[in-house]
Amino acid sequence: MSTWWHQERLDAILRALTGLQAARVLDLGCGSGDLMLPLLDLPQIKEIRGIDLDKAALARCRTRLAAHPRGKLAEVRDASMTAPHPDLAGYDCACLVETIEHLPLKSVHALEQAVFHVMRPQAVLITTPNAEFNDLLGVPRTRFRRPDHHFEWTRAQFREWADGVVARTGYTVEVSAIAGAHPDLGGASQMAVFTKE
Numbered sequence: 001m002s003t004w005w006h007q008e009r010l011d012a013i014l015r016a017l018t019g020l021q022a023a024r025v026l027d028l029g030c031g032s033g034d035l036m037l038p039l040l041d042l043p044q045i046k047e048i049r050g051i052d053l054d055k056a057a058l059a060r061c062r063t064r065l066a067a068h069p070r071g072k073l074a075e076v077r078d079a080s081m082t083a084p085h086p087d088l089a090g091y092d093c094a095c096l097v098e099t100i101e102h103l104p105l106k107s108v109h110a111l112e113q114a115v116f117h118v119m120r121p122q123a124v125l126i127t128t129p130n131a132e133f134n135d136l137l138g139v140p141r142t143r144f145r146r147p148d149h150h151f152e153w154t155r156a157q158f159r160e161w162a163d164g165v166v167a168r169t170g171y172t173v174e175v176s177a178i179a180g181a182h183p184d185l186g187g188a189s190q191m192a193v194f195t196k197e
Contacts, residue, residue, distance in 0.1 A: 005179035005188035006034070006098075009127050012178040013095055014038055016193055020123050022092035023047070028081040028115070029099030033061035033074075040070040049088060050076040082110040084118035091121040098189065101128050101149045108161075116169040116194075124171070124194040127178065130155055132185045155186050162192045171196050 013035060017025065023046040027035050030050030039045050052058055058076050065071040079085065081096070082103065094115055103111060115124060129145050131152040139145055144152050153161065155177070162173045171194040177187035 008179035008187075009097055009189050009191075010035055010038060012176075012191055013097060013125055013127065014042070016123075016125050016191075017093060017095070018042065018044070020093055020195075022123065024091045024093075026050070026088055026091045026094040026119065026121060028094055028096045029102070030058075030061060030076055032057045033064045033076075035095060035097055036061065036074050036076075037064055037068060040065075040068050040074060045070075045073065048074040049091070050074065051079040051081055051085070051088075052076065053078065053080055082107050082114055084114045086118060088119050091119065093123040093125060094119060094121045096124070096126045098127055098129065100126060101144075101152055103150060105151050112165060112168070116165060116171065120196065122196050125191065126194070127189045127191045128153060128158060130158075130177065130186050130188060130190045133180070133182065133188045135185060136182065137188075153190075155190055158190050158192070162194070165194065169194075 021044055023044050025039060025048050027050040030036055030052050036048055036050055039048055055078060058078060061076050065074045129152045131154045134145055159175050162175055166173050174193045176191050178191045179188035181187055
């Protein structure tokens with residue numbers, strides 16, 4: 001992706017990771033490595049693990065990582081982010097950048113179980129489209145921003161889900177608008193920063 005709001009999302013994640021001083025990071029739904037590459041440019045990063053089910057995207061990601069001077073710090077695998085991965089437990093942070101909306105809504109509970117109950121990183125950063133912003137993009141309210149999205153949440157819906165995660169897992173959360181700040185419709189995306197108490 002090359003949209004301005006995609007870069008804004010990545011920048012928001014990188015700022016949050018820098019503030020958290022995360023050194024060992026999971027990129028869940030890593031795709032072709034749009035987050036992993038700039039992560040490797042952060043001196044604090046010691047290890048990155050990415051997972052995705054898109055084999056073609058993973059092949060591109062591996063090629064890009066191999067060309068990076070610090071690429072040996074990163075590894076990707078063909079795996080689902082809704083499956084529990086006990087070997088990925090204990091990381092400083094897990095990042096899910098515009099990925100949850102690609103899941104069937106009924107799979108979000110499995111994602112929550114895998115991330116917040118099995119992997120249980122110190123922090124979890126999640127971005128997802130803000131459905132309200134679609135008005136500015138000319139997307140009818142009867143459609144989603146992309147055809148491969150299974151759902152898109154309003155700010156209130158995202159907040160309700162995030163608060164539910166907090167109640168069920170013992171994390172705390174801060175939710176913010178990112179990629180723009182329309183006074184009535186918010187940003188193109190929204191971000192939740194969960195931290196373990």
